[in-house]
Amino acid sequence: MxxxxxxxxxxxxxxxxxxxxxxVTGRAAFGADFSLPGMLVGKILRSPHAxxxxxxxxxxxxxxxxxxxxxxxxxxxPEIPPAEATKGSSPPNYRHLSQNLMAREKVxxxxxxxxxxxxxxxxxxxxxxxxxxVDYEILPHVTGVLEAMADEAPVLHExxxxxxxxxxxxxxxxxxxxxxxxxxDTDAGFDAADVIVERDYDTEGIHQGxxxxxxxxxxxxxxxxxxxxxxxxxHFMVRQYCAGLLNMSIGDIKVTPAEIGGGFGGKxxxxxxxxxxxxxxxxxxxxxMVMTREEVFRGTGPTSGSYMTIKVGxxxxxxxxxxxxxxxxxxxxxPGAPVHLGCMCGFTPYDIENVKxxxxxxxxxxxxxxxxRAPGAPIAAFGIESAIDELAKKLGIxxxxxREMNAAKEGTRTAYGPTLGxxxxxxxxxxxxxxxxxxxxxxxxxxxxIASGYWFNVGGESSASVSINEDGTIxxxxxxxxxxxxxxxxxxxxxxxxxxxxxxxxxxxxxxxATAFNRHTGGSRVTFxxxxxxxxxxxxxVRQLRERAAKTWDIDIxxxxxxxxxxxPAGENAGKFEPLTLMDIAEKTPMxxxxxxVKKSSNVxxxxxxxxxxxxxVEVDRETGHVKILRYTxxxxxxxxxxxxxxxGQMQGGVAQGIGWxxxxxxxxxxxxxxxxxxxxxxxxxxxxxxxxxDTVIVEIPNPTHPFGVRxxxxxxIIPPMxxxxxxxxxxxxxxxxxxxxxxxxxxxxxDDGH
Amino acid sequence: MxxxxxxxxxxxxxxxxxxxxxxxxxxxxxDELQLTGSKEGCASGDCGACSVMVDDRVVCSxxxxxVEAEGKSIxxxxxxxDGDQLHPLQQKFLENAALQCGICTPGFLVAAKALLEKNPxxxxxEVRYWLAGNLCRCTGYDKIIRSVLEVAEEAKGA
Amino acid sequence: MTDVVLSREIARKFTGGETRIVVExxxxxxxxxxxxxxxxxxKSILGEGxxxxxxxxxxxxxxxxxxxxxxxxxxxxxxEGG
Numbered sequence: 001m002x003x004x005x006x007x008x009x010x011x012x013x014x015x016x017x018x019x020x021x022x023x024v025t026g027r028a029a030f031g032a033d034f035s036l037p038g039m040l041v042g043k044i045l046r047s048p049h050a051x052x053x054x055x056x057x058x059x060x061x062x063x064x065x066x067x068x069x070x071x072x073x074x075x076x077x078p079e080i081p082p083a084e085a086t087k088g089s090s091p092p093n094y095r096h097l098s099q100n101l102m103a104r105e106k107v108x109x110x111x112x113x114x115x116x117x118x119x120x121x122x123x124x125x126x127x128x129x130x131x132x133x134v135d136y137e138i139l140p141h142v143t144g145v146l147e148a149m150a151d152e153a154p155v156l157h158e159x160x161x162x163x164x165x166x167x168x169x170x171x172x173x174x175x176x177x178x179x180x181x182x183x184x185d186t187d188a189g190f191d192a193a194d195v196i197v198e199r200d201y202d203t204e205g206i207h208q209g210x211x212x213x214x215x216x217x218x219x220x221x222x223x224x225x226x227x228x229x230x231x232x233x234x235h236f237m238v239r240q241y242c243a244g245l246l247n248m249s250i251g252d253i254k255v256t257p258a259e260i261g262g263g264f265g266g267k268x269x270x271x272x273x274x275x276x277x278x279x280x281x282x283x284x285x286x287x288x289m290v291m292t293r294e295e296v297f298r299g300t301g302p303t304s305g306s307y308m309t310i311k312v313g314x315x316x317x318x319x320x321x322x323x324x325x326x327x328x329x330x331x332x333x334x335p336g337a338p339v340h341l342g343c344m345c346g347f348t349p350y351d352i353e354n355v356k357x358x359x360x361x362x363x364x365x366x367x368x369x370x371x372x373r374a375p376g377a378p379i380a381a382f383g384i385e386s387a388i389d390e391l392a393k394k395l396g397i398x399x400x401x402x403r404e405m406n407a408a409k410e411g412t413r414t415a416y417g418p419t420l421g422x423x424x425x426x427x428x429x430x431x432x433x434x435x436x437x438x439x440x441x442x443x444x445x446x447x448x449x450i451a452s453g454y455w456f457n458v459g460g461e462s463s464a465s466v467s468i469n470e471d472g473t474i475x476x477x478x479x480x481x482x483x484x485x486x487x488x489x490x491x492x493x494x495x496x497x498x499x500x501x502x503x504x505x506x507x508x509x510x511x512x513x514a515t516a517f518n519r520h521t522g523g524s525r526v527t528f529x530x531x532x533x534x535x536x537x538x539x540x541x542v543r544q545l546r547e548r549a550a551k552t553w554d555i556d557i558x559x560x561x562x563x564x565x566x567x568x569p570a571g572e573n574a575g576k577f578e579p580l581t582l583m584d585i586a587e588k589t590p591m592x593x594x595x596x597x598v599k600k601s602s603n604v605x606x607x608x609x610x611x612x613x614x615x616x617x618v619e620v621d622r623e624t625g626h627v628k629i630l631r632y633t634x635x636x637x638x639x640x641x642x643x644x645x646x647x648x649g650q651m652q653g654g655v656a657q658g659i660g661w662x663x664x665x666x667x668x669x670x671x672x673x674x675x676x677x678x679x680x681x682x683x684x685x686x687x688x689x690x691x692x693x694x695d696t697v698i699v700e701i702p703n704p705t706h707p708f709g710v711r712x713x714x715x716x717x718i719i720p721p722m723x724x725x726x727x728x729x730x731x732x733x734x735x736x737x738x739x740x741x742x743x744x745x746x747x748x749x750x751x752d753d754g755h
Numbered sequence: 756m757x758x759x760x761x762x763x764x765x766x767x768x769x770x771x772x773x774x775x776x777x778x779x780x781x782x783x784x785x786d787e788l789q790l791t792g793s794k795e796g797c798a799s800g801d802c803g804a805c806s807v808m809v810d811d812r813v814v815c816s817x818x819x820x821x822v823e824a825e826g827k828s829i830x831x832x833x834x835x836x837d838g839d840q841l842h843p844l845q846q847k848f849l850e851n852a853a854l855q856c857g858i859c860t861p862g863f864l865v866a867a868k869a870l871l872e873k874n875p876x877x878x879x880x881e882v883r884y885w886l887a888g889n890l891c892r893c894t895g896y897d898k899i900i901r902s903v904l905e906v907a908e909e910a911k912g913a
Numbered sequence: 914m915t916d917v918v919l920s921r922e923i924a925r926k927f928t929g930g931e932t933r934i935v936v937e938x939x940x941x942x943x944x945x946x947x948x949x950x951x952x953x954x955x956k957s958i959l960g961e962g963x964x965x966x967x968x969x970x971x972x973x974x975x976x977x978x979x980x981x982x983x984x985x986x987x988x989x990x991x992x993e994g995g
Contacts, residue, residue, distance in 0.1 A: 014850075014852065016849045016850065017849070017852075020849040020854070021841070021849070023854055023857030023860055024841065024845040024848050024849060024854070024857075024860055024861075024864060025792070025832065025833070025835070025836055025841075025845065026790075026791070026792020026793070026831070026832035026833050026861045027792070028857055029791070030794065030858055032785075032791075032794075032795065033785075033791040035789075086961070090961075091961075123775070123777070164922055166925065166926065179922065179990075180920070180921055180922050181920060181921075182921050208892075208995075209892045210856075210858075210892055211794075211796040211802055211804055211856075211858045211859050211890055211891070211892055212794070212796065212856070212858045213795070213796070259856070259857065259858075260856060261794070261796075261856050261857070261858025261859075262856045262858060262892050262893060263856075264892070264995060265994070265995020266995075268993075268995070290795075292798060293796065293797040293798060293799065293801075293802075303995075338993065340990050341990075341992065341993070344989065344990075371993055371994065371995030372995050373995040374994070374995060375993060375994070375995045416920075416987075416989050417918045417920065417966060417987030417988070417989050418918075418966030418969050418971070418985070418987040418989070419966075419968070419969045419985065420969055421968070421969035421970060456971060456992050457994070458973065458992055458993075458994045459971075459973065460973060461974075483855070483856060484855045484856070484893070485852065485855055522993070522994040522995055523992065523993065523994020523995070524994060525994065603973075603974050605970070605971070605972040605973065605974070605975075605978075606970040606971065606972070607971065609971075643852075645851070645852030645898075646852055646855070648852070648898075649852050649855050649893070649894055649895075649898060650855075652894060652895035652896075652897045652898070653855065653892070653893045653894050653895045654895075655895055656892075656894075656895030656896065657892070679797065679799055679801060680796075680797050680799070680801035680802050680890060681799065681801045685890060685892065686895075686896075687887045687888075687889075687890060687896075688882075688883040688884075688886045688887050688889070688891075688896040688899070688900060689880075689883040689884045689886075689887040691883075691895060691896055691897075693879075693897050693900070693901070694895050694897045705970060712994075715994060715995060
């Protein structure tokens with residue numbers, strides 16, 4: 001019964017996750033690991049054109065192939081009129097989603113789904129796909145953001161008019177909307193500046209790169225009741241979206257979550273599930289659909305790419321007087337680039353009186369964008385943190401010192417409106433200053449870069465149930481998928497409240513019938529929000545346990561206290577009774593009032609926003625343009641680290657993704673608008689030999705709105721790396737690189753330009 | 756089209772299966788033998804999630820044809836633990852939180868076991884280059900590499 | 914009295930450019946009603962898709978929240994994570 005440094009028994013310890021053995025033995029069932037008897041194989045036909053009108057689809061030949069049991073096209077999906085696009089609770093745009101799932105009048109990107117077949121084998125399904133005849137009228141396409149914004153650009157949607165501008169435009173456009181966040185007067189702020197840095201940056205589209213392709217097993221009967229097994233970041237989201245897209249009742253769909261092999265935001269929507277349901281209904285049999293890696297790249301959502309203009313100005317003494325960002329993000333074929341989030345987060349680490357951030361959400365002939373870890377913020381941070389670094393160099397002030405001078409803290413007003421509460425940015429800067437990496441010597445062509453980042457984190461609808469089993473063990477049933485080890489954290493929090501051994505608590509993810517609604521896993525919300533609900537339910541259980549003890553001893557509940565997993569009389573006056581353990585009380589529950597189980601649902605608010613600061617050392621090879629990461633340290637305010645091992649893991653994983661984004665990852669489109677690198681060979685994510693050990697420092701400035709002080713941790717670590725790497729390259733060879741990725745050909749070309 | 760009859764050994768046990776000519780060893784393991792521990796991440800040999808041992812050599816089972824298993828000895832993740840005794844690598848991965856989503860974990864364990872059998876005392880660089888064919892998107896590799904090095908270190912002391 | 918902060922875009926469209934509006938404290942529902950009474954049509958904007966920050970704490974779904982006197986309420990776009 002050891003305590004740890006902060007006085008808790010389990011909070012902050014490195015327990016073994018309850019689902020771990022299944023994962024290391026290959027027993028855990030991921031999306032593609034399910035099977036049902038009589039299952040058919042479903043496959044999707046995808047457009048080979050970036051932009052084309054569909055004149056005609058003929059599926060007759062495909063339907064007559066022996067073994068083909070069903071074929072669907074967009075004609076099988078209900079048409080969703082604009083007026084009903086956002087019907088229901090917390091809706092996506094169902095109209096766009098429906099058009100993305102299966103193209104209607106037009107295909108809008110290479111890989112856009114056009115039809116689907118279900119057959120008795122993969123070989124027959126593939127054969128049938130080849131027999132589907134599609135007549136296309138090829139249209140001019142546009143894949144670049146600036147090109148798409150130009151007046152003469154080919155327009156993707158005739159009914160899209162730029163929102164956020166007054167008066168409402170009459171001509172349709174690829175600019176879906178314009179947003180603006182501002183405080184103060186940036187013109188005056190720049191007039192007051194002694195030094196100004198203004199620069200353009202551009203970034204490419206990036207895929208979340210989860211190793212598990214999308215997969216589903218679905219079964220829908222003639223009565224339109226459905227069962228779905230799939231991995232996702234939200235099985236309640238899958239249920240909701242399928243119902244909305246197919247005009248079904250939510251209560252008629254049951255979704256059982258598989259283990260998920262990575263999501264990072266990319267699995268917060270549906271691609272296969274509604275298609276599989278339709279195929280199942282048409283064929284009368286269960287359907288399994290698994291994407292190939294090529295389909296994952298061509299047909300699922302990456303994050304946005306961008307063109308940005310950043311301008312910052314400061315006085316000689318380092319006070320930043322004004323900051324502006326003009327962010328143009330491309331969203332892919334349908335609106336929804338996270339540009340407003342980039343605008344909101346970008347300058348938040350700094351206390352600046354005059355800020356203006358303008359964002360444009362632009363459609364292009366690429367797959368429809370979806371969230372990727374802190375959507376929008378990493379892109380904006382690349383430009384802004386690079387600009388801050390350049391400003392520091394111009395002022396002759398150390399980059400860390402410049403950040404310290406202008407650091408946001410409790411009471412700082414943000415550019416997007418609210419004033420910050422208790423936050424730990426300064427503490428991350430302090431920890432960076434003290435970190436040994438800062439004094440590691442640097443040799444020729446080696447350099448050091450610093451960058452910071454901010455993310456709001458999210459709370460949201462959370463439902464869980466805590467049950468006391470007959471032998472005193474505890475089952476925690478949560479409704480939000482575990483994508484990073486959150487089951488371990490929920491067990492820790494419950495064990496702490498009950499005061500029992502960690503092995504007495506098990507956490508499982510229930511299906512959509514096991515708990516009430518849960519918002520999907522994302523926004524770094526699960527340990528915070530599911531944690532809060534589990535804590536509340538556990539505390540309710542403890543109260544009931546005290547009540548049972550009180551009944552057993554025939555005393556008042558106020559005279560019973562709960563400590564270390566047992567009920568005790570509170571003080572001598574309560575009576576001389578031997579303590580009753582959880583197991584003692586559990587065994588007797590039939591006699592004292594029945595089973596003890598508590599379900600809690602809550603829309604958890606007040607997540608703790610958080611900051612990170614990273615230190616990156618690189619070496620640039622002048623011959624090859626290769627950039628080697630020598631050392632990397634990520635420092636982050638976690639509020640309270642429930643399980644330090646998994647917090648470190650989130651930090652290291654985010655850093656690795658950020659380094660990939662910085663140095664190698666990009667979508668490469670040909671002149672014909674087709675994706676040239678839809679595979680892991682040429683879409684290059686970091687491998688083990690690319691990276692050093694990633695040092696992590698967890699700073700804890702507790703979040704006042706959570707019982708244990710938790711702040712979300714999953715997203716912040718991907719925000720600083722691109723600028724940290726860019727700043728390190730500048731320090732190493734005096735090259736300010738402004739275009740991502742900073743791949744060897746681009747580094748070489750910049751070096752050759754004689755900087 | 757007649758299927759092929761293949762006789763092989765998997766995790767020490769004699770196994771017979773029928774497979775189509777175009778099925779890979781990965782397809783056979785997962786779809787014919789219900790050994791779903793090996794995962795398909797790319798089907799093109801780039802991610803290593805399907806790693807298995809074929810005659811003491813670690814390979815991507817998506818690049819081996821099912822019929823090639825004839826007469827060979829295959830080891831998959833399902834054979835790594837000894838009954839309910841986890842292999843030291845499996846245990847270390849759990850202790851060090853060296854997995855998050857876990858989809859790449861079987862491939863890493865198979866590949867790491869092969870490394871330590873071939874080179875019981877690798878340097879960090881050797882471990883990183885050996886495992887460069889196994890992609891992980893969640894962990895940044897840090898805790899995986901540490902786990903392999905620690906198991907090697909502990910085996911030395913044993 | 915409660916300070917309500919609106920974005921410049923919303924201010925341009927509805928309040929003649931005024932980004933800070935003072936209203937009576939109470940529930941968020943009542944506050945939105947007061948704003949709509951002062952600036953007709955504002956209620957439709959301040960619903961789905963908007964979050965609020967009450968004294969710095971963000972609420973994605975806010976209609977039930979109580980807002981005390983001297984509080985500051987900022988309307989901002991809803992936040993999605995990844």
